[in-house]
Amino acid sequence: MKKLIITISREFGSGGRELGKRIAEALNIAYYDKEILLEIAKKTKLAYDYIEQVVEKEPIAYYPITIARSINYYENTYVDHNIVIYTEQANVIKELAHKSNCVIVGRCADYILKDEKPFRIHVYSDMESKIKRCREKGEVGENLTDKQLIKQIKKIDNRRAKYYEFYTSQKWGDKLNYDICINTSNKSIKEVVDMILEAIK
Amino acid sequence: MKKLIITISREFGSGGRELGKRIAEALNIAYYDKEILLEIAKKTKLAYDYIEQVVEKEPIAYYPITIARSINYYENTYVDHNIVIYTEQANVIKELAHKSNCVIVGRCADYILKDEKPFRIHVYSDMESKIKRCREKGEVGENLTDKQLIKQIKKIDNRRAKYYEFYTSQKWGDKLNYDICINTSNKSIKEVVDMILEAIK
Numbered sequence: 006m007k008k009l010i011i012t013i014s015r016e017f018g019s020g021g022r023e024l025g026k027r028i029a030e031a032l033n034i035a036y037y038d039k040e041i042l043l044e045i046a047k048k049t050k051l052a053y054d055y056i057e058q059v060v061e062k063e064p065i066a067y068y069p070i071t072i073a074r075s076i077n078y079y080e081n082t083y084v085d086h087n088i089v090i091y092t093e094q095a096n097v098i099k100e101l102a103h104k105s106n107c108v109i110v111g112r113c114a115d116y117i118l119k120d121e122k123p124f125r126i127h128v129y130s131d132m133e134s135k136i137k138r139c140r141e142k143g144e145v146g147e148n149l150t151d152k153q154l155i156k157q158i159k160k161i162d163n164r165r166a167k168y169y170e171f172y173t174s175q176k177w178g179d180k181l182n183y184d185i186c187i188n189t190s191n192k193s194i195k196e197v198v199d200m201i202l203e204a205i206k
Numbered sequence: 207m208k209k210l211i212i213t214i215s216r217e218f219g220s221g222g223r224e225l226g227k228r229i230a231e232a233l234n235i236a237y238y239d240k241e242i243l244l245e246i247a248k249k250t251k252l253a254y255d256y257i258e259q260v261v262e263k264e265p266i267a268y269y270p271i272t273i274a275r276s277i278n279y280y281e282n283t284y285v286d287h288n289i290v291i292y293t294e295q296a297n298v299i300k301e302l303a304h305k306s307n308c309v310i311v312g313r314c315a316d317y318i319l320k321d322e323k324p325f326r327i328h329v330y331s332d333m334e335s336k337i338k339r340c341r342e343k344g345e346v347g348e349n350l351t352d353k354q355l356i357k358q359i360k361k362i363d364n365r366r367a368k369y370y371e372f373y374t375s376q377k378w379g380d381k382l383n384y385d386i387c388i389n390t391s392n393k394s395i396k397e398v399v400d401m402i403l404e405a406i407k
Contacts, residue, residue, distance in 0.1 A: 129381055178381070180330055186387035203404035 009034065009106040009205065010123035012115040014169075014183065017161040018135030020194045021128040025110040027198045035107035037098075044097040045090060059090050060112075061164070091172055111165070115182060116173040124205050127183040128197075132158070134190040210235065210307040210406065211324035213315040215370075215384065218362040219336030221395045222329040225388075226311040228399045236308035238299075245298040246291060260291050261313075262365070292373055312366070316383060317374040325406050328384040329398075333359070335391040 011028060015021020022038060029036035042060070046053040095117045101107060102118050109118075115125040130138075135158050139145045145154060169177035180186055185204060187197055212229060216222020223239060230237035243261065247254040296318045302308060303319050310319075316326040331339075336359055340346045346355060370378035381387055386405060388398055 127381075131382060180379070180381065180387050180389065181332060184389050186381050188381065188385050199407070200401060200405040204401040206400070 010102050010121055011108045012123045013110045013126045015128040017158050018139045019128045019130040020138055020189045022110055023194045024197055025108045028201055029108040035105055037101055037107055038110040041097050045093045048093050056090055059087050113169055113172050125183040127186040128189055130190040211303050211319055211322050212309045213324045214311045214327045216329040218359050219340045220329045220331040221339055221390045223311055224395045225398055226309045229402055230309040236306055238302055238308055239311040242298050246294045249294050257291055260288050314370055314373050326384040328387040329390055331391040
């Protein structure tokens with residue numbers, strides 16, 4: 006039987022993480038998100054918090070990794086760690102996907118696992134829904150005004166886009182990199198799950 | 207009961223028309239594509255072939271219609287007809303959608319019917335699949351080389367994009383204009399139908 010690997014790329018506040026968890030629960034398969042960072046911490050001896058900080062920040066260099074490597078562009082420890090962590094992350098993701106059926110959220114998994122032909126989902130929504138979802142989930146500071154929140158959402162997505170583009174040389178959110186793109190504006194994640202289950206049948 | 211209106215925007219060769227027909231059949235609801243042009247012909251007294259030619263061509267002006275109207279940009283009959291036809295098309299689409307549940311392919315229907323909150327699908331695929339689908343369907347000249355075919359596919363999509371952008375001031379294919387975007391590369395349209403049926407349940 007073909008291995009079932011589902012990757013979820015998501016805009017911040019679009020409900021991608023909840024979608025991933027619910028799909029994994031419904032299918033009774035593994036769900037990986039921050040667990041991957043724990044595995045990297047074990048393998049690299051770098052602290053979990055440091056790893057989290059590195060992967061949440063945008064890469065410093067502006068060259069795609071393929072070019073940057075060939076011209077020996079990197080010279081400082083922070084960038085070195087960035088690449089060590091990305092490489093370990095790719096290894097961990099491949100190991101996990103090899104082990105069992107799973108859902109993996111973020112982390113360029115769609116690209117890293119492309120040879121395994123995962124089912125690649127991209128989740129997005131309009132700004133109004135993102136704000137509503139962020140406030141409901143309490144994922145952001147309660148004291149932020151809408152304007153501040155919008156700024157933060159855009160910043161996080163911008164970082165995700167740069168991270169993805171840096172390591173994959175592909176455009177984050179480009180439809181062609183995904184099997185399906187779902188607009189979760191004004192939708193409950195629960196109803197989206199059933200559709201995905203039908204899609205992967 | 208809420209009216210069910212499904213609009214399908216599609217890249218050429220991605221199977222959007224087949225998807226529309228199959229969804230309409232499965233739900234036993236009306237399907238509209240070229241039928242709309244017949245209605246316009248009746249209403250405007252312009253010949254069907256002429257109408258078809260006008261809607262298949264890109265608008266001449268580069269201003270979005272909203273701006274162009276305000277500065278009285280149009281002066282020739284062809285452009286006048288273009289706008290008369292678009293306006294009639296919008297009327298016909300609204301009438302049809304008002305009459306019964308339906309699937310409408312192309313024709314800016316997602317934008318024209320936005321107040322009715324249709325379920326908006328965008329269908330796309332990679333070039334390889336487009337070529338394969340075009341050849342299987344015999345929709346293009348058999349004698350075309352792959353290179354010529356690619357050129358033709360791009361030309362048609364470029365025209366669709368310009369037409370959409372001209373009349374809606376929105377970007378054709380921008381994810382936010384659709385509820386769901388489906389990559390039909392290496393997929394049978396039949397399997398996509400079941401997913402859509404689940405999505406609109």
